[in-house]
Amino acid sequence: MKQLTILLLLIFGLGGPAFALEKIPFSHERFAELQAQGAIVLVDVYADWCSTCAKQQSALDAWRKANPDKTLHVLEIDFDQDKALVRHFRAPRQSTLLLYRGEEQFWYSVAESRPEVIATELDKAFNFEAKKR
Numbered sequence: 001m002k003q004l005t006i007l008l009l010l011i012f013g014l015g016g017p018a019f020a021l022e023k024i025p026f027s028h029e030r031f032a033e034l035q036a037q038g039a040i041v042l043v044d045v046y047a048d049w050c051s052t053c054a055k056q057q058s059a060l061d062a063w064r065k066a067n068p069d070k071t072l073h074v075l076e077i078d079f080d081q082d083k084a085l086v087r088h089f090r091a092p093r094q095s096t097l098l099l100y101r102g103e104e105q106f107w108y109s110v111a112e113s114r115p116e117v118i119a120t121e122l123d124k125a126f127n128f129e130a131k132k133r
Contacts, residue, residue, distance in 0.1 A: 026075040026085055034073050038102040040125050042072060045086060047079040047094035055113035056095060063119045070126050101125045 024030065026043065034041045042060075046053040064072065077085045079094035089098055092110055099107035099121060106128075107121045 022071065023074040023076065026077045026082070031075055034075075035100060035103045039071070039073055040122075041100040042074045042122075043077060043089060043098040043100070044074050045077045045079050045089065045091040045094060045096040045098075050079070050094045052095040052111050052113050056097065056118065059113060059115035059118040062115055063122055066119070067122075067126075072122065099125055101128060 031041065031043075044053075044056070044060075046056075060072075060074065077089070077091070079086055079091070089096070091098075095111045095113070097107070097109045097112065097118070098105060099109075106125045109118075109121070112118060
């Protein structure tokens, strides 16, 4: 019975903040779908070996924990494996973050890892959305 309850909580999204951050590999289809929905999307150009990228992930995790009610979609681009996408987004290096609000690019950053700066830019995107409604 306990397992069934947990499964139902996960299926219906009642599991709490675990669903506040969608983090998946980039695809043009998913990106277009999210943009059409007006969603907040962070395109994260990263490398597994990048220490700045790790700091950015820590900042994103901290923001997510502080904002469990906000859904941030993170579409990841592997800097070493996805060179066509790296060129498409004009990412000069790993640790490039591109924040979109719908179809509008809201913020572009290279190597920014300060949690307060990343949080401020995410908050601006979400606050702008709230003001539009």
